[in-house]
Amino acid sequence: MPKDARATRDALIRAGAHLFAAHGIDAARTRDIVALAGQANDSAVTYHFGSRDGLLDAILRAGVTRMEPARAAALPGLRPDDLHAIVDAVVRPTADELRTPHGRDFLRITAQLAGRAGIRDHRPPPVLHGTALQQQLHLLETACRATLPEPIALERISLFIAFLTAALADRATRTRPSGTPPSVPDHDTFTTDLTAMLTAALQAPATNRLPATNPPPYL
Structure with missing residues (x-):
């Protein structure tokens, strides 16, 4: 994975985890996750993870892996x-x-x-x-x-x-x-x-x- 893409994924994982934790996995808004991750394109989550569920899965896998x-x-x-x-x-x-x-x-x-x-x-x-x-x-x-x-x-x-x-x-x-x-x-x-x-x-x-x-x- 290119370095820039990995950095973007990591930023989205951190932002998603923070907002899913604070607002709930169903209530957190994708646009807020993207903005907190420093991305301008609202489709960043779909591009990197396929969906919100894909982002949530990546967050959970990161925690289990740690x-x-x-x-x-x-x-x-x-x-x-x-x-x-x-x-x-x-x-x-x-x-x-x-x-x-x-x-x-x-x-x-x-x-x-x-x-x-x-x-x-x-x-x-x-x-x-x-x-x-x-x-x-x-x-x-x-x-x-x-x-x-x-x-x-x-x-x-x-x-x-x-x-x-x-x-x-x-x-x-x-x-x-x-x-x-x-x-x-x-x-x-x-x-x-x-x-x-x-x-x-x-x-x-x-x-x-x-x-x-x-x-x-x-x-």
Whole structure:
């Protein structure tokens, strides 16, 4: 790719991430993305990415790629019987995105997409295919299914993703424009506590209660 084209793509990715995070992936205007990227032609997004969805996909792939080295390094040490270690390996690289402006934009975008992770029907989005994150999520499912029925395990992992992305997006939003995060708790304490909370939620005993087929008339 020519150097100028690469620079334009990078500028559009940064601008798109910022406005998708600030205004929402559906509400952000393409013309504003193009202007923020310093481009004069409103068709720049279509030219470089094919569509707004193509731009969003590029933003998500950039974020996943940033985290891949840390995830890949953690994979060999993970065992299906150590749920806490698996959760920590999922959470920590994601939480480290809080350290940079583009990372915080990425987190605010992923919170909007948490319901599209495809966990419940085993249909992860293409951006996860072949990644260390996909392997981590497979380990997480294996660990949960060791103690939970499959539907409950998948539901919990879906909610795990929703809670994780919401918590990180909230902290990203509360981080000052200067990059100064909330002072309490500090980053490491926040990440450790978030990991503990999510592990505990996944380990909660499954309920065996079923809805009554013939409830009393007064219920």
